[in-house]
Amino acid sequence: xxxxxxxxxxxxxxxxxxxxxxxxxxxxxxxxxxxxxxxxxxxxxxxxxxxxxxxxxxxxxxxxxxxxxxxxxxxxxxxxxxxxxxxxxxxxxxxxxxxxxxxxxxxxxxxxxxxxxxxxxxxxxxxxxxxx
Amino acid sequence: xxxxxxxxxxxxxxxxxxxxxxxxxxxxxxxxxxxxxxxxxxxxxxxxxxxxxxxxxxxxxxxxxxxxxxxxxxxxxxxxxxxxxxxxxxxxxxxxxxxxxxxxxxxxxxxxxxxxxxxxxxxxxxxxxxxx
DNA sequence: ACTTATACGACCTCTAAGGTCGGATTAAAC
DNA sequence: GTTTAATCCGACCTTAGAGGTCGTATAAGT
Numbered sequence: 601x602x603x604x605x606x607x608x609x610x611x612x613x614x615x616x617x618x619x620x621x622x623x624x625x626x627x628x629x630x631x632x633x634x635x636x637x638x639x640x641x642x643x644x645x646x647x648x649x650x651x652x653x654x655x656x657x658x659x660x661x662x663x664x665x666x667x668x669x670x671x672x673x674x675x676x677x678x679x680x681x682x683x684x685x686x687x688x689x690x691x692x693x694x695x696x697x698x699x700x701x702x703x704x705x706x707x708x709x710x711x712x713x714x715x716x717x718x719x720x721x722x723x724x725x726x727x728x729x730x731x732x
Numbered sequence: 733x734x735x736x737x738x739x740x741x742x743x744x745x746x747x748x749x750x751x752x753x754x755x756x757x758x759x760x761x762x763x764x765x766x767x768x769x770x771x772x773x774x775x776x777x778x779x780x781x782x783x784x785x786x787x788x789x790x791x792x793x794x795x796x797x798x799x800x801x802x803x804x805x806x807x808x809x810x811x812x813x814x815x816x817x818x819x820x821x822x823x824x825x826x827x828x829x830x831x832x833x834x835x836x837x838x839x840x841x842x843x844x845x846x847x848x849x850x851x852x853x854x855x856x857x858x859x860x861x862x863x864x
Numbered sequence: 865a866c867t868t869a870t871a872c873g874a875c876c877t878c879t880a881a882g883g884t885c886g887g888a889t890t891a892a893a894c
Numbered sequence: 895g896t897t898t899a900a901t902c903c904g905a906c907c908t909t910a911g912a913g914g915t916c917g918t919a920t921a922a923g924t
Contacts, residue, residue, distance in 0.1 A: 601737075601813075601817045601818055601819065601820065601821070602734050602735075602736075602813075602817075602820050602821070602822065602850075603734075603821065603822060603823065603824070604734075604822045604823060604843075605733075605911095605912065605913085606912075606913065606914095607912085607913080609823060609839070612839045612843075613833070613837065613838060613839055616838045616839055617838070628868090628869065628870090629869085629870075630868095630869085635836060636833055636836045636837070636838075637832050637833060637836065638833070639913080639914060639915085641914070641915060641916080642913070642914060642915090644870075644871085644872095645871090645872080647870090648870075648871060648872075651870090651871095658870065658871090659869085659870085659921095659922090660868095660869060660870045660871080660920075660921045660922060661867095661868070661869055661870080661920095661921050661922030661923055662867065662868040662869055662921095662922065662923050662924075663868080663869075663922085663923065664868080664869045664870060664921085664922075664923090665869075665870085666870090677846070681733075681734075685733045686733055687733065688733065688734050689733070689734070689735065690734065690735060690736045691735065691736060691741060692735070700769050701745070701768055701769060701770070704767060704768045704769065705745065705768070706745060706748045706749070706768075707741070707744045707745055707748055707862060707863075710861065710862045710863070710864060711736075711744075711862070714809070714853070714854075714857055714862070717853050718734075718850060718853055718854075721846070721849050721850055721853060722846075722850075725846055729842065730839060730842045730843070730846070731839075731842070732842060737881070737882085738881075738882065738883095739881085739882080760899085760900065760901090761900085761901075762899095762900080771882080771883060771884085773883070773884060773885080774882070774883060774884090776901075776902080776903095777902090777903080779901090780901075780902060780903075783901090783902095790901065790902090791890095791891090791900085791901085792889075792890045792891065792900065792901045792902080793889095793890050793891030793892055793898095793899070793900055793901075794890095794891065794892050794893075794898060794899040794900055795891085795892060795893095795899080795900075796890080796891075796892090796899080796900045796901060797900075797901085798901090865924105866923105866924085867922100867923085867924080868921100868922090868923085868924100869920100869921080869922080869923095870919105870920080870921075870922100871918100871919075871920070871921095872917105872918090872919085872920100873916105873917095873918095873919105874915100874916085874917085874918105875914105875915080875916075875917100876913105876914080876915070876916095877912100877913085877914080877915095878911105878912090878913085878914100879910105879911095879912085879913100880909100880910095880911095880912100881908100881909090881910085881911100882907105882908085882909085882910100883906100883907080883908080883909100884905100884906080884907070884908095885904105885905085885906075885907095886903105886904095886905090886906100887902100887903090887904095887905105888901105888902075888903080888904105889900100889901080889902070889903100890899100890900080890901075890902090891898100891899090891900085891901105892897105892898085892899085892900095893896105893897085893898080893899100894895100894896085894897080894898095
């Protein structure tokens with residue numbers, strides 16, 4: 601039903617948390633999880649993924665934690681969602697073309713049109729705007 | 733990942749099929765299913781639901797089938813999706829407010845803003861446009 | 865050494881999507 | 895009036911993916 605996954609929600613909340621801090625300051629995954637009552641392990645894994653993708657930076661060991669790495673004005677919501685959930689698309693045929701109905705499908709073109717419009721909405725929102 | 737359900741896809745294809753016919757002409761569920769290689773039972777149930785909702789009209793018995801009932805220009809894509817899949821919303825808190833994070837959530841407002849924008853996209857597309 | 869943080873793969877659970885089946889109802893055709 | 899071809903509809907099955915947990919490894923400050 602066109603929902604974001606919890607992973608994405610949690611990630612946005614975590615980024616919002618880091619957004620308020622100075623560039624040097626570190627925050628542990630646990631602290632964020634506790635603040636927002638997010639399952640700790642899941643948030644940790646999500647932050648690790650964001651670290652791999654270069655969105656946040658990580659420091660290990662005691663006193664370690666996460667901090668922002670990129671300028672959130674440079675990252676669109678599309679980029680972010682696709683990073684965590686894969687391609688944004690109303691239908692599978694917007695991505696790979698393996699579909700039984702391919703030959704006979706009559707709604708592909710209009711759906712792709714709408715898909716583009718929707719994607720444009722997300723393209724035009726930066727993560728910085730979501731933090732406001 | 734923001735996908736439409738197959739049910740919705742099948743429903744759109746079926747409507748597109750009926751759209752090309754005269755107002756009197758009936759088409760059986762089976763014929764549509766065969767034409768587009770859609771699982772018959774599933775399409776049948778979907779068409780029944782559309783009949784209950786007043787989108788199509790049904791005639792029982794042999795030579796029976798379905799035909800359009802409403803003017804597709806009067807139905808927005810939002811209406812249609814919500815009919816088949818329930819509320820269009822990026823997050824659950826856009827619908828009912830039962831969420832553990834309610835008190836501490838910091839991204840609710842911006843998410844709702846984006847949600848409204850997205851919904852507007854679907855509001856401004858009529859089913860008739862999807863048939864083109 | 866010990867502690868406290870991230871790193872990460874393996875696993876578990878539960879829900880909903882997608883699809884199937886069986887039988888009931890309706891009505892045209894013979 | 896029996897047969898046949900369509901809708902009607904609830905019950906059920908299966909599977910994938912979301913969401914979450916666990917155990918263990920690794921890194922680094924004290």
